[in-house]
Amino acid sequence: MTIQEARANIEEFLRYLVAADVLSSEGAGRASHALASTTHPLDTVLTELGLLREDELASHLTVFLKLPGPGDFADLDQALINSAGLQFCEDNAIIPLALEPDTLLLATCDPFSGGVIDALAFHFDRTPTLRIATRSQITGQFKMLQLPAEAGGDDRIGEFDGEATAHDIDRLRDIAREAPVVRLVTRVINEAVERGATDIHVEPQEDNVRIRIRFDGMLTPVETAPRSLHAGIVTRIKIMAQLNIAERRIPQDGRMRVVVRGQNIDLRVSVVPSVHGEAIVLRILDRSRVKLELAALGFDQQARDRLSAWSHAANGILLITGPTGSGKTTTLYSLLKERNSTDTKIFTVEDPIEYRLAGVTQLQVEPAIDLDFATALRSVLRQDPDVILVGEIRDRETAEIAIRAALTGHLVLSTLHTNSAAGAFTRLTDIGIDSYLLGATIRGVIGQRLLRRTCPQCKGRSAKPAASPAQAACPSCRNTGYSGRVVAYEMLPVTEKTAALINSGAREEDIHAAARQEGMLSLLDHARGLVRDGVTTEAEVRRVIELGEA
Numbered sequence: 001m002t003i004q005e006a007r008a009n010i011e012e013f014l015r016y017l018v019a020a021d022v023l024s025s026e027g028a029g030r031a032s033h034a035l036a037s038t039t040h041p042l043d044t045v046l047t048e049l050g051l052l053r054e055d056e057l058a059s060h061l062t063v064f065l066k067l068p069g070p071g072d073f074a075d076l077d078q079a080l081i082n083s084a085g086l087q088f089c090e091d092n093a094i095i096p097l098a099l100e101p102d103t104l105l106l107a108t109c110d111p112f113s114g115g116v117i118d119a120l121a122f123h124f125d126r127t128p129t130l131r132i133a134t135r136s137q138i139t140g141q142f143k144m145l146q147l148p149a150e151a152g153g154d155d156r157i158g159e160f161d162g163e164a165t166a167h168d169i170d171r172l173r174d175i176a177r178e179a180p181v182v183r184l185v186t187r188v189i190n191e192a193v194e195r196g197a198t199d200i201h202v203e204p205q206e207d208n209v210r211i212r213i214r215f216d217g218m219l220t221p222v223e224t225a226p227r228s229l230h231a232g233i234v235t236r237i238k239i240m241a242q243l244n245i246a247e248r249r250i251p252q253d254g255r256m257r258v259v260v261r262g263q264n265i266d267l268r269v270s271v272v273p274s275v276h277g278e279a280i281v282l283r284i285l286d287r288s289r290v291k292l293e294l295a296a297l298g299f300d301q302q303a304r305d306r307l308s309a310w311s312h313a314a315n316g317i318l319l320i321t322g323p324t325g326s327g328k329t330t331t332l333y334s335l336l337k338e339r340n341s342t343d344t345k346i347f348t349v350e351d352p353i354e355y356r357l358a359g360v361t362q363l364q365v366e367p368a369i370d371l372d373f374a375t376a377l378r379s380v381l382r383q384d385p386d387v388i389l390v391g392e393i394r395d396r397e398t399a400e401i402a403i404r405a406a407l408t409g410h411l412v413l414s415t416l417h418t419n420s421a422a423g424a425f426t427r428l429t430d431i432g433i434d435s436y437l438l439g440a441t442i443r444g445v446i447g448q449r450l451l452r453r454t455c456p457q458c459k460g461r462s463a464k465p466a467a468s469p470a471q472a473a474c475p476s477c478r479n480t481g482y483s484g485r486v487v488a489y490e491m492l493p494v495t496e497k498t499a500a501l502i503n504s505g506a507r508e509e510d511i512h513a514a515a516r517q518e519g520m521l522s523l524l525d526h527a528r529g530l531v532r533d534g535v536t537t538e539a540e541v542r543r544v545i546e547l548g549e550a
Helices: 003-019 025-037 042-048 054-065 078-084 086-091 114-124 135-146 166-177 179-194 227-240 301-311 328-339 373-381 396-407 423-430 435-441 496-503 508-517 523-532 538-544
Strands: 094-099 103-108 127-132 199-204 208-215 218-226 252-260 263-274 277-285 316-321 346-350 361-364 387-390 411-416 442-454 482-493
Touching (some): 003 025, 003 054, 025 042, 078 086, 078 094, 086 094, 086 135, 094 114, 103 135, 114 127, 179 199, 179 208, 179 218, 179 227, 179 252, 179 277, 199 227, 208 227, 218 227, 227 263, 227 277, 301 316, 301 328, 301 442, 316 328, 316 423, 328 387, 328 411, 328 442, 361 373, 373 387, 373 396, 396 411, 396 435, 411 423, 423 442, 423 508, 435 496, 442 523, 482 508, 482 523, 496 508, 523 538
Parallel strands (some): 103 127, 316 411, 316 442, 387 411
Antiparallel strands (some): 094 103, 199 277, 208 218, 263 277, 442 482
């Protein structure tokens, strides 16, 4: 393929993206101009300009060129890659997968790189056939093949027992700028974002630093770094999050923004001292991967209709319950997005603000300056709101103000950490709220959990464990049998019967039983329905939901 032919093919592909409403004409023009004025390949230009995510690009390329996706990367032929030239293949993001009698199978992220493809075809004297992969997938394969031993930081820099001196701080800054540390931190963040992880855990051990990511609710190891790099890793992340690198004795919280494949990604940073040094958790807030739609979360039409009625009420309280990581905030924002309109004034009080919504006034609490939920909520009530979202009801004062707001004509949406929907009422009475106020103000409670979905590609079948995640038998689920998550829920409306029980101070079990008699499907029953429909598995339900939650 000549440069002119490749260029023509790229322009045709850009026109295809415009026709498919994937790119605007302006976006295609920007990409075309960048391609003409740089030597960067198409995938780099589109992702770095923020026009497409690389997984989206790979998907559209397979359709446009009528080519298969990457398929199984397991059992790469190291000798075949070495014959082609490991450095050549890595530099050009291309992998020879198989050598057939007449054809050479190649995985590439840039099918328009005619010179590279032709060079390999000439070298092996075969006709090339292509599979489309993302650059991250290909880079990950070379990482697994090479596993280069990076030089660590200064072995003399260990953990400081006391407060860091000025010299220590300068040395830490130097370590944080060293190439191995920068590459490691960047690589881990990029991999976590590309895989759709929600958290990154940096955990110092006695002899090394373990790095894990949480994906679909499960922790998976991705790196083991030398102990000598720990100080540099911590300092690098603190600098990026604008935290105090000299303070190592108390916890610190911060935020930072990084760019991954042209997308702005926000991360919430938590640093906590431990016996082996400071441990870090980065919460990834990748808004581009989250659909704020109740249907996308897994709520069926009947549930969506009831939620819509509750969220469009003129006043009252709507609560969502569940443990940390059960998707409460995403459900709240999906409801808020439905209610958002030009004739409705919406305020949120959050810690932290996880999603930014146009047309909604959002306020973040700052305990350091005595701006807590209760103080912020009192101020918001003076702003003439119609709907108020309170990130979490944590104490009596916040609960009392929320109830007062509901009684004075406002709709309040919030969350509680309880194990069931009925548990919301006993939790609120435990913190000092009169039970008669709960029956009068709360319209409904949703209890929910997130369950891993059965992988649609391999149908969740058991597979022989692969040598590494990158070499998993199923590229969609990395051999776990699951891909993505779905919500399991119970929805408890406050009827006259349940309100009477709440007002009388009834036990959680009695409220739950009465709600079931009135037709409520329990969390466990709904989850078992998902198992029957093949959406998830019995083992996943047992892992997430206590069997006593009937």
